[in-house]
């Protein structure tokens with residue numbers, strides 16, 4: 757699950773339901789919008805998921821009596837707003853699958869901190885000969901694409917063949933990044949007069965006719 761900056765900020769906020777006093781659950785915004793169709797404008801919502809909440813219990817009865825179908829309301833609060841509202845739900849289970857998992861949140865939060873720190877190091881990593889921030893971003897499929905592209909552009913300037921192993925051991929989900937990385941690694945290899953053995957992936961001299969690691973003939 758990907759959490760944006762905004763989401764990270766809101767997960768730790770504590771809000772309570774004015775109808776029942778229970779703490780609201782932080783939920784991912786459902787992909788649809790019941791009202792105006794304009795979308796929610798937010799990635800998370802605070803929702804009262806208490807099945808004993810008077811708003812929820814009473815609304816079941818009202819919907820039944822007035823419209824003759826099963827539905828109810830949950831109290832929801834849009835982040836940043838003071839007043840919440842009642843939102844129609846078709847079942848008890850609505851939103852329960854969208855609760856932001858605290859463990860996943862913690863992991864996402866740590867990942868986000870690593871990405872941020874790595875980005876801050878990009879400007880100086882070449883002079884410091886520090887490969888870490890570049891590898892961190894290239895190998896992090898959840899990092900922003902623009903950050904990863906900046907990291908890829910530094911492969912040649914860093915001129916450190918040690919970046920190749922971890923990159924080759926990584927399976928890229930973003931194929932655009934993978935292609936850009938491959939282009940830069942080719943340049944890095946050529947600049948160092950070496951090549952990768954296509955069989956064992958060890959690095960050998962560009963002029964070698966036989967791989968000294970696996971015996972493959974070039």
Ligand SMILES: [Zn+2]
Nearest residue numbers: 773776804809
């Ligand atoms: Zn409530």
Ligand SMILES: [Zn+2]
Nearest residue numbers: 953956967970
């Ligand atoms: Zn080989």
